[in-house]
Amino acid sequence: LRKYNKKAFEIKRELNLDRLPLIIEAFDNSHTAGDCQVSALVRYKNGKTDKSNYRKFNIKTVEGPDDYASFTEVLNRRFKRLLNEKQELPSLVVIDGGKGQLGVAKKVFESLGLLTSIDLISISKNDKHQSQTIHLTNGSSFDIPRNEFGFLLAEVQNEVHRFVSTHVLNTN
Secondary structure (H helix, E strand, O other), X not given: OHHHHHHHHHHHHHHOOOOOOOEEEEEEEEEEOOEEEEEEEEEEEOOEEOHHHOEEEEOOOOOOOOHHHHHHHHHHHHHHHHHHOOOOOOOEEEEEOOHHHHHHHHHHHHHHOOOOOOEEEEEEEOXXXXXXXXXXXXXXXXXXXXXXXXXXXXXXXXXXXHHHHHHHXXXX
């Protein structure tokens, strides 16, 4: 735990976060050729996967592949439920995507009054499908650092992508 706390302080400092990222949730959307839209979240606690808190979501309100609308639906469903059930909120939420996806998530968090309780970032990938750029809600962006904290964020993003992809394959 002490080793992770050191990494968490590094993440907090590097990203200028308001809180230590002890619980991280990451969200990703996927579909198969426009059909069968799904989203998923993975949860990390103290730098380790917390698989009992992974979740899969079938998209209910969106026709056709629409990343923004899917994130809006899923984030509303997830965080309204956590708030209603008074469950533990994550300290950091990572959205798979660029500034557009982050903007959608920021609107949902604003509408639920969560922007002051949860740090929010997105990570976009390069053309080799590798995690590359971190986007912050203040509009700034920078490359993922090639250090322990950067590797952890890339691992979180890869894990949510793996999890949502297995869900898509299993629903066909």
